[in-house]
Amino acid sequence: QVQLVQSGAEMKKPGASVKVSCKTFNYTFNNWGVSWVRQAPGQGLEWMGWISGYNGNTKYAHKFQDRVTLTTDTSTSTAYLDLRSLRPDDTAMYYCARDQKYSTNWFDYWGQGTLVTVSS
C-alpha cells in the first residue's frame, strides 16, 4: 500500500532552520507530486507548497515563499521541506501528502506528521 513516512520531531530555536523528510513507498515517485500542509496546535490545515516528483517544478503559498524550499531525491523517492528563519508561530505538525504530477489537486495519502516546536 502507498506509504509516506516522515522524519521525527524537531525542536528548534527562533531563527534556526529545519529540514523535514518524507520517504515514499509502493508507488512510482515520478508519476506524482508531493504537497506539504501544516497544522498549528488546535488549528486548521494550511497548505504550504507542492513539488512535482516528475520534473521538480514547485509552487509555494505566498506567505511561505521567502522561507520555504521544497526538494526531492528521486533516487530514494524522498521529498524534503526546508523551512528557514523559524518563529514561535511556526510551531506545528507538518504533513507531506501525495498530490498530482502537474499541479496540486487532492491529497490522497498522507505522512504521519512531523512535530516542529520553535521555542527559545
Next chain:
Amino acid sequence: DIQMTQSPSSLSASVGDSVTITCRASQSMSSFLNWYQQKPGKAPKLLIYASHSLHSGVPSRFSGRGSGTDFTLTISSLQPEDFATYYCQEYYSSPPRFGQGTKLEIK
C-alpha cells in the same frame, strides 16, 4: 483568493443518524472541491475528491455533492468511527485553501 466557509463549525449527532456538512466558496469553482476526515492525533484522510468521487476504500455512506459555490458532505447512518473533524479543500485557486473544519461529536 477564494474564501471557504464551512458550516456548522460543530455538530452533535447519534450513531445511525444522517448528517450534512456544507462548504461555501466565495466564488464559483466548478467541482474543484475535496473532503477530508481527521481524528485527534492523526493525519487527515481523503474521503471525497472532485466534489463527488469517493476515494478508494472509503465507505459508501459518505457522499459529496455540489458545484459552483455550494458543496455538501453527507454521512448517512453514522458509525462510531465517524466522529471526527471534517475539512473541505478547494483546488480551483492557488494556494488551495481549506475550510475551517467541522467537529462532529457524539450526542
